[in-house]
Amino acid sequence: MEIAGLHQGINLRRVRGIVKAIPQYYRDYRVDLPPRENIWTGLRPCSPDGLPYIGRIGKFSNLSVATGHAMMGLSLAPITGKLMSEILTGKNLTLDSPLLRAGRYL
Numbered sequence: 001m002e003i004a005g006l007h008q009g010i011n012l013r014r015v016r017g018i019v020k021a022i023p024q025y026y027r028d029y030r031v032d033l034p035p036r037e038n039i040w041t042g043l044r045p046c047s048p049d050g051l052p053y054i055g056r057i058g059k060f061s062n063l064s065v066a067t068g069h070a071m072m073g074l075s076l077a078p079i080t081g082k083l084m085s086e087i088l089t090g091k092n093l094t095l096d097s098p099l100l101r102a103g104r105y106l
Contacts, residue, residue: 046070055102
């Protein structure tokens with residue numbers, strides 16, 4: 001993650017650093033620097049408290065969100081998908097925390 005305003009260019013120095021660090025955690029896993037066109041880039045929506053917004057927006061019964069995951073989007077995708085499925089189908093939530101409620105700042 002790079003705090004750089006709205007700039008969405010690829011910083012190859014950072015990508016090289018990530019690729020170089022992989023063997024420190026996965027000794028037998030070899031990764032080469034990917035071609036530039038295969039490198040992901042994009043803005044990462046963040047909330048003020050660093051926690052994602054998951055759920056319905058109170059005054060709009062037809063609006064649900066799952067955003068604000070910052071750098072944890074891929075890691076939190078399974079539980080976010082499960083929660084959104086439960087929210088949208090009216091099931092009891094596996095995890096019901098006011099810290100994740102979509103309207104917590106409204």
